[in-house]
Amino acid sequence: MKRVIFGGFISLCSAIIVAAIIISAGIYSSSLTSWSGTSKFWYAIFGAQNYGNEANMSLNLGFLVITASILFILGMIIMIVELFKKDKDLK
Numbered sequence: 001m002k003r004v005i006f007g008g009f010i011s012l013c014s015a016i017i018v019a020a021i022i023i024s025a026g027i028y029s030s031s032l033t034s035w036s037g038t039s040k041f042w043y044a045i046f047g048a049q050n051y052g053n054e055a056n057m058s059l060n061l062g063f064l065v066i067t068a069s070i071l072f073i074l075g076m077i078i079m080i081v082e083l084f085k086k087d088k089d090l091k
Contacts, residue, residue: 013071
């Protein structure tokens with residue numbers, strides 16, 4: 001039971017972090033005047049390499065999005081493993 005709570009807590013926290021980043025990037029991307037790439041939204045989150053004197057106006061939160069996504073998947077795996085382990089114990 002403790003592992004299910006731990007996995008749920010990890011998944012919930014990482015989902016809140018990713019949702020907050022997506023919402024803030026959506027709000028911030030509407031105020032961008034210049035970007036590189038195909039999407040303002042993904043540029044606001046991940047940014048791009050600086051070439052010359054060009055200023056990088058992105059939030060640069062790509063590392064945090066990827067880390068929180070990995071933690072979300074890890075939390076889901078913990079809960080699924082415990083579900084199958086508990087189901088196996090019932091038989």
